[in-house]
Structures are given as structure tokens and as C-alpha cells.
Amino acid sequence: MTQELNLTLQVWRQEGASDPGHFETYAANGISEDMSFLEMLDIINEDLIENDQIPIEFDHDCREGICGTCSLMINGQAHGQEKATTTCQLHMRKFNDGDTIVVEPFRARAFPVVKDLVVDRSSFDRIIESGGYISVNTGAASDANLTPVPKEAADTSFDAAACIGCGACVAACPNSAAQLFTSAKLAHLNLIPQGQSQRFERTETMVDTMETFFGSCTNHGECHEACPKEISLDFIAFMNRDYVKAKMKNRKLAGQS
């Protein structure tokens, strides 16, 4: 038999962007400790629907920690207190019977609340559109290992590419800065040969776009702690260096390594 938990939830309810919003208290009784946090919310929503009330809106998709759709500030921490874990992968066994849990949306001015716990993170899409790609001829796949990539560089690029774009970094940041996300997206392409030709152009446009939405980094490191993919602060340093390099560089020499 698995343990059952009785919990009190304080959930942020907000009709839409123009509603000021408020906390609502719900009892979550008989929650199995094997459930995920989202499954627990599903149970509450079923109750609400049965009682002709409006269910709590929250974002989710893959529920296996890879898509970046789920969010939630749980007790003041993005994706909850568990390190390197998305909300969909957070198990109820991490909580104690009788706990009160506060559930809020990710907050930043660039993440306006759509409804309840759902926020619009499309400002991230604006950043990606402005340079988060490489320009290559598509068609037949080229031979594997055609372009040599140093092992360390490939590994680091892959670590950066692990970012799922969830926005926890922005939510956790007291400055509402998006440095961790943007720098991960930049490093993923800028660290390997395939990304070189557009490296400085990309850095400039993605950072410039980021800065039209988000605050300024003060190197607290909260983003890294909140990140479900443990993206490293090193990428922020790489971005800071490349951005000023991009401003200084004679682009006529951009083809030289």
C-alpha cells in the first residue's frame, strides 16, 4: 500500500490578463504519493468539474520532462524544490502529509498570465526566431562525422541544447532576466563548427531581442538553481563575451577562425 497524503493547496486563480487575480484554497485529500504534481492537480480539477466549478488551468504536454510546457511556482520555487526536475516529474512523495502548498504562475512582465497558472511565454519564440537556427542547404543528409567537432565542444553544446525553454530561469530571477535561456540557445549553436558563420550576427540579434523583453542579469545564480536541466552559468559568461566581440568585430574578417 502506498502512503496517502492530505494537503492544502493555495492556488492562484485569474480570469485573464485584465483580472487582478487572487489565491483560492483547496483541500487535496487522499493523494497517492506515487502521483506527479500535475496528476494531483488533475484530481482536484475532476472534483471541481463534478461540482460544476471551473477547473484550474495549467500548462502541460509531454509529462516526461522533455517538452518544457509545464511550469508552476511551487512554494516560491520554479518547478518546486526538487533539483533538476520539471513539475510534471515532481512526485508527491516529496511532500509531507498535512503540508500547505502555494501554487503560482511563472511571473515576469514578458510572461503575461493567460488564465490561472498559464502564462504566455511567446517572448522566448521571438528570441529564437531572431537567430536560434543555422542556415544550411537541406536535402540528402551529409555523411556522419563529415565536420570534425572536438569532443568537449560537442558535449558542452549538447549540455546547452538540453534547455527545454520552460522559462523557470526567468520566473526565478529577481530581475526577470532571460540570460540563462538565451545563452543556452546561443551556446548550443555557437560552440560547434556548424554555427560559426552566423555566430556574431546570431549573438547580436538574439541578445538585442532578449533585451526588448527582459531585465538585466546581476549574477545571482537563481536561474541555474531553478533550471530543470541544470544549464550552467558558464553559458551566460560566453554570451557576454561574444556579444561585445560581435559589436567590436570587423565582419569582413568573419570567415576567418
Next chain:
Amino acid sequence: MVATSTNPQGSTPIFRRKLQLPFPLNIYQSSIGRKWVMALTGIGLLGFVIVHMIGNFHIYEGPVQLHEYAETLRGLGGGLFPRTFLLWLLRIGLAGMFLLHIHSAYSLKERSRKASDKADFVGGEKKYGSKRDYVAANYASRTMRWTGPIVLLYLLFHLADLTWGWWLGDDYVLGDPYHNVVASLSSLPVAIIYVVATVALSIHIFHGTWSLFQSLGINNPKYNDLRRTLAKLIAGIVLVGNLSFPVLVTAKLIDDDNRKCEVGDVACLEHEAEKH
């Protein structure tokens, strides 16, 4: 690369890009460029803080040596520049660094505030309903916006106190800095101000010295751990070194007793300095 699309019902830019200024001013228009300026001026100010502190250690040698040190500063650049010329250049450069440091800090703080408010239901700074749980941000990093202005206020106090001698009155002797320091720090409230300011400065430097490496993109696994060590070391040295002055004056270990030259006898100080 492509222009970005806009989402009709989604987030619109909070900061409209203004007219691009010509190079190199465009660097200062961006937040990251501004962080560079903050870091570079921070390095300059750090250099000043350390050199200033080491220079003040002359106080342990005595009134003559401190006088001699002050004279050396005025005559800096000797045969090449007119007297006090280089000193004035340094002063102007220092004031410029302070202005840039403060402007960048203030304007970036404003950007972060704008990026956070309205997201907030409490008003003011970004807050969550549950008690905010800081995981990584330490005391030093969260108080930069307090320790900075404390240092600024202290700086003005310090100039009025020992450079312009506003409230020492007759006790202020131009050319006898040793006596001025003793006269100023002998008052307990003044000594306490110096202690508080030194602690604030050291906390500021503890986060700043680590942070500037990140801002400038100086990051390499070979020496990343050393950045924290260096921050602790510099903050520690600045703390102990600058605390020593108010503490030792209060403990009467630095005082005007047994001086070779009478207080205010600048001619005697000059004469003694000649002998070195």
C-alpha cells in the same frame, strides 16, 4: 537574420529599441554592454580602493611619512608633468568611473524593475505569494543596490571630512593628514561610520569581484574556482586593512602623542621628510 514576428495577443516588447547610436556608444545602449562598463569601472574602482588603502598604511610609519606620501601624490609624474597635473587627471578619471558605474547600475536596475512589475500582484518588486525562497543568491548579491549607495554616501562624507575639513574646523590642518585622521577618528560616531562603510564596501566587493568575471565573459573551467577565492581574498584584505584605521585610533594605538613635529608644524614635517 529575419525580423521577428509579433504575436497579436501575446507579449509585446517592453523596451522599444531606440535609435542606434554610432559605435562605440551602441555598446552602452545594450544591457550587456552596460554590464561590461560596470565591470570595467568596478575594476578601476577596486584598483583605487586597494592603492588608497596601501598608501594609507603610511600612517603606521608616522606623521612625517604620511605627509611625504601626500606630497608624492601631488608631485606624481615628476619631471614630465607640472605639479598636481597627474593627480588631477587621476581624480577626474576616478570621478568619471564613479559616474559611469553608478549610471549603469541605476539604469540596469530600472530595466529589471520594468521587466518585473505588472507581473506582480503585490506592487513594487517582483514578489510571489509564498515566501520567496532564495537558493543561490547570497546576502552580498542581493544587497548590491544598498551597499553601493552606502559607499557613495560614505565617499561624500569622507571627502568633506578629510579633504575639505568641513567639520573639523580649527582642528583641520592642511598638510598634516596624520593629525586630521586622528582628530576625525577620535570621535566615536565618526569611527562607527567608517566601520559601517568599510563593511558595506567589503560586502559589495565580495559579490562584485566574482560577478565582474561573469560580466566580462572570463570563464574557463581551469580557473573558475579561483574567481571565488580571489573575491574572498580581496574583500577580506579591504575589510581588515581599512578597519584597522578606525579601530586602532579608537584603541588609542594611533595618536598625536610623542610626535617629532608639533601638530600643525608643516614646515617641520617638510624638513623631516627632506632627510629621507
